[in-house]
């Protein structure tokens with residue numbers, strides 16, 4: 705017989721997994737930029753597997769690619785929140801959205817730089 709606390713924790717884990725999957729699916733359907741970065745990731749993962757790289761290089765390229773998707777998810781979360789709080793124009797709302805957008809750009813630059821350094825070096 706499974707203890708109650710384990711049942712409780714498993715239930716929480718199942719909810720968290722369900723909500724995360726829901727968040728991924730909704731963002732994928734609504735955000736073109738997430739789909740575009742998804743395609744870039746697919747190409748990057750295929751190339752990283754085909755080109756002769758060592759395990760560490762492959763892991764770095766794949767992890768940085770996935771981090772762009774993470775940044776894109778946070779970017780969407782922030783945009784949705786700003787628009788939920790108010791649709792009025794306010795410099796703080798603009799700065800929040802721009803900072804979130806910059807996070808995606810910086811992560812993408814990190815991934816691009818890693819590819820350049822690994823291919824050149």
Ligand SMILES: Nc1ncnc2c1ncn2[C@@H]1O[C@H](COP(=O)(O)OP(=O)(O)OP(=O)(O)O)[C@@H](O)[C@H]1O
Nearest residue numbers: 783790791792793794795796797798799801802805
């Ligand atoms: N509430 C706001 N107040 C001030 N500036 C904003 C606000 N919302 C968005 N901006 C500015 O506009 C940029 C684009 O934001 P966003 O992609 O949400 O588009 P939008 O201007 O809200 O219009 P739409 O949603 O129709 O594309 C932001 O990066 C920010 O600089």
